[in-house]
Amino acid sequence: MDLHEQQAAGAIAERIRLEREDRGWSLSELAERSGVSKAMISKIERCEASPTATVLGRLSGAFGLPLSRLLALAEQASERLMRADRQAIWKDPETGYTRRAISPATGNGLELLEVTLPAGVRIPYPASAFAFQRQQIWVTGGELEFAEGEVVHHLRQGDCLELGSPQPCVFFNPGKIDARYVIALTRR
Amino acid sequence: MDLHEQQAAGAIAERIRLEREDRGWSLSELAERSGVSKAMISKIERCEASPTATVLGRLSGAFGLPLSRLLALAEQASERLMRADRQAIWKDPETGYTRRAISPATGNGLELLEVTLPAGVRIPYPASAFAFQRQQIWVTGGELEFAEGEVVHHLRQGDCLELGSPQPCVFFNPGKIDARYVIALTRR
């Protein structure tokens, strides 16, 4: 279980306890309302179990919240300050492509990602990935060839590109050294 | 498993398959990227297993999406037309309080709920439940005593109240017959 998941699990646990206590419900009461055993809810709140989608659905139902909203609240619950050593990092085992989530979960829809793209690596994205967001790409090191639909942009260190309407895109590093760039995006 | 959960599970399954296929990834490829076995991903996509929060976290990580966003997309994926017989209903076993989700998941932030509140029943909500939404209450049958912080509103059939700033609220049915009302709310 990596850092990202640990945070998620802990945040979900806290959020469920919070929603329950806000309503003044005991474990037994929530158990009765949701149909999930109180032993299980206790374990979930203490991070001793990872709830299934089924159980999360029942709990969010009892709270009268859509599941996505319960999760969003959980993610928002964390700190406004995200220390460098707590930022979630994800690395593609195959290409060495690395993505670091800079922003705290409380991003108010604004997210910063720092990406390292090894030389020669090509990363395609479907148009749907850009459907509900605006984003900019700021190259901080190396060079990047960014294909936005049919249009190809050659970006060098310091360049910053704002993306247009959603299109299938490809990130490609044509150079001999790692490319580094920052993605800034706002949701919706 | 009630209707709400069935839909959720099915929608999650579809969404995961969609995100995977959009990226042109095979089960093996997603398995490698996410650290979840391809057998498990196959079961999840075919609704033969309910993924744990841990596994959902790994999958959303591989897609580069926050978990709440993946779930939100899953919920949005359903039809624009929500047939009456497919609307999720939740009933409090203790009080008989019933809530029906009228709107399709594609509500664009607009949700309609129809509530039946039995005579004499009292339902409190914490202020936090109203934090990121505007809502109105429209009484369609019986009468409703709605306490918004210190202020108490007596609502009769046909009345419609717009809620103010977030405060702890209480729904109470002072009458002798079921109260029925519609909640219209916009998120954020």
Place this chain on the structure above:
DNA sequence: TCATTTCGTCTACTATAAGAGACGAAATTT
């Protein structure tokens, strides 16, 4: 045409989520 690879499903097994009920601590009642 036959071999090789790739894909998703299936089988068998292990790890763990989930439920039923017991238990001790704390609060409440009489």
Place this chain on the structure above:
DNA sequence: AAATTTCGTCTCTTATAGTAGACGAAATGA
């Protein structure tokens, strides 16, 4: 103060989530 209730945790069992690897079908290549 003793009895009763309420609360959250713990124990034990069962159900099922999750993994490793085999398998047949389809696609690809020689």
